[in-house]
Amino acid sequence: MHFALTDEQCALGDAVRDYLADRFALSAVRAVFEDLGGTGNPAQLWKAMGEQGWLAVCVPEEYDGLGLGLVAAQAVARAFGAGVIPGPWLPTVLAGEALALAGSDAQKASLLPAVASGALVATVALRGPAGRYDRSGVRVGADEAGRLTGSALPVDYAETAEIIVVAALEPGGEVGLYLVEPGLPGVQVTGLESYDGSVRTASVVLDGVPGQRLPGSSTAVFVDLLDRGAVLTAGDLVGLAREALARTVAYACDRVQFGRAVGSFQALKHHLADLHVAVTMSEHAVLYAAHALDAGLADRRLAVAVAKSKASDTAREVTAAMIQYHGGIGYTWEHDAHFFYKRAKREAYSYGDPIEHRDRVAAFTIDGISPTAVGS
Incomplete structure (x- = not known):
């Protein structure tokens, strides 16, 4: 069976990548990194995300969306990872998924x-x-009245968001999803420092805050939402890894030592080949996991665990090699390699780190726990 992105999905990813390369190059990413007091969400970039339909990719057509599903969304996420693009695209798309899965018709x-x-x-x-x-x-x-108390962190772009989808444990034991406006009394949002300047994170503390429950929410929906976040994050990671590898290969071909391109030396050449294989396997794992979630397949949770663990490990290994193989310049603030490394390091721990997901793989394949079990 041949399993790959369709021509339309490839075209979507290419269009996003080309647009960003032309209008939001790494020089613009650097400006976000260095603007420590800024929102991390450049106005023109966010406007483009809306106008180009990148935020609408998962929204159902009846609500002015494109209704293309997670397979198309992970193609967009790959392009964002390749460009180390800042902004609240992923958390906004995920909040939209929560509404689509559990919201009332009015919501x-x-x-x-x-x-x-x-x-x-x-x-x-x-x-x-x-x-x-x-x-x-x-x-x-x-x-019982829907008042929320407790804390959550890290919450991406909580200082910028106009609405937060909050997961809360309910008296009956279920996990409910609630809409919270950050400006309400009892909501405290505090920015957090991050070594990855391509994101802005915060802690959110709630003290008896009235939340608007998404009526279709449940523990099963909460788990599904986590899986969707994991797949989109994994998509970002494989896009980042592919671009980091391409830049490293290009540099290895150009850099000359002892009268030869360093990329011709066997140890480096073989390692880069191994990394190419790892990135390719990760790309296919993410693609299948997105398809499994779109199609509601029985092995979707196993597929997500494989994809997120593999993408996390691969991106960290590739970006570490990127720094090493660029030599002394790769360790400096002036070089772009650290953008990729820091993002890979942070995202490896978002929506489940590799150890968590490998634990799930073991539970589903060795311990005999069903991948459809809600509590797994």
Whole structure:
């Protein structure tokens, strides 16, 4: 069976990549890195995300979206990773997924068109400090009246978002999803420092804050939302890894030592070949995981765990090699290699680190736990 992106999906990814390379090169990324007090969400870039339909890719057509699903969305995520692109694209898309999965008709009609157009910046708060990306990691509780108390971090772009989708443990034991406006009394949003300047994160502390429950939410929907976040993050990681590898190969072909291009030396050449194989395997793992979620396949949770663990490990290895093989210049602030390394390092721990996901792979394949089990 031949399994690959369609021509249309490839064209979408290429169009995003070309647009960003032309209008938001790494020099613009550097400006975001160095603007420590800024929002990390350049206005023109965010406007382009809305106008080009990148925020609408998963939103159903009846709510002014494209309805293309996660396979197309991970193609966009790859392009964002390749360009080390800042901005709240992923958390806004994920908040839209929460609305599409669990929102009422009124909530969908009110918010999804704004998500699709870029009129609304949104984010998700799904785990507490040092919590795992599963039910045990939720540190917000909801009482019978829907008032939320607890904390979540890191929350991407919480200082910029106009709406936050908060996961909360309910009295009956389910995990519910609630819409919270950051400006409400009892909401405290505090920015956090990050070594990755391509993102802005914050802690969110809630003290008896009234939340608007998404009526279709449940632990199963919460788990599905985590899996979608993991796949989109993995897509970003493989896009980043592919670009980092391409830049490293190009440099190895150009740099001359002892009268020869360093890329001709056997040890380096073989390692780069191994990295190419690893990136290719990761790309296909992410593609299948996105398809499995779109199609609701029985092995979707296993596929997500394989994809996220593989993409995380591969991106970290490739970006570390990028720095090493660029020699002394690769270690400097002036070189772009650290953009890729820092993003890979951060995203490896987003939506489940490799150890968490390998634990799941072992549970599903060795321990005999069903990949469809909600609590797994």
